[in-house]
Amino acid sequence: MYYISVAQVACGLAGQCITFLAECGRENRMRFENKVAFVTGGGGPLGIGRAACLAFAREGASVVVAGGRSAAAVAAEVRAEGGKAIAVPLDVTVPEEVQEAVESTVRTFKRIDILFNNAGILGRQPLFEVTPEQFDRVMAVNVKGCLLCAQAVAEVMIAQGIQGRIINNSSIFAEESHVGVLSYCVSKAALNRLTRSLALELRPHGITVNAVAPGGGAPTGMNASRNLPEDDTLPDLPPASPDVPPLERGATVWDYIGAVLFLASDEAAYISGDIMTVDGGAVSRR
Secondary structure: OOOOOHHHHHHHHHHHHHHHHHHHHHHHOOOOOOOEEEEEOOOOOOOHHHHHHHHHHHOOOEEEEEOOOOHHHHHHHHHHOOOEEEEEOOOOOOHHHHHHHHHHHHHHHOOOOEEEEOOOOOOOEOHHHOOHHHHHHHHHHHHHHHHHHHHHHHHHHHHHOOOOEEEEEOOHHHOOOOOOEHHHHHHHHHHHHHHHHHHHHHHHHOOEEEEEEEOOOOOOOOOOHHHOOOOOOOOOOOOOOOOOOHHHOOOOOHHHHHHHHHHHOHHHOOOOOOEEEEOOOHHHHO
């Protein structure tokens, strides 16, 4: 008859406990530990970019707040929470500024794993008040800027063998037409096509490219700028009320962030060229 000693049982249980704790450690590890996230327009005081900077840092990423009027304040906010962040000036429509921002990031953090092309402008004019200059400006920021940043960051990813993530901030207005925002609607439709074209171009390098399409009217720097303080004071980014069911209320910027983080994560490695709508189900009513 084969007998098992108490010592053998104890050793076996100890081994199982160690394995269990190791698995728990892996599950609880922050998703973006040792990664670097480059967020354009991250310095918008009310915007999705600021929320993304905070969320990436809370998940372990080093964050580059690239552009936006309050970029330095947002970077300081991240650091105050114990995260790592720098602010870099950036006009996404200027190739030299894009290149310098990317090079500055690599000098500081040595790599870039995630690009969130968040910078954008609204362009609110009725049809017959849209000038060529205004239309060109909206297209330059919302489309060309995403292309320039994707080119510069993807070159770093490819050179370093990083199978990175690029996420573009689109809008449900890419699929909807609204009076008074013609330039914006057209630019976001173009951005969706750019997203899918970049996904095809970068697929051989293992780099995924996707977009989020927010809806639901969360107050951001684009649609609530008149409520912003004149200095660099950062207003609160309040979470949604827990007393109202999610699909029965308007959006907050935090409602969009889960999609951004998911598309930037390892869990989304097999997703590329997708436009993820985040609008509380409004798309189902179109």
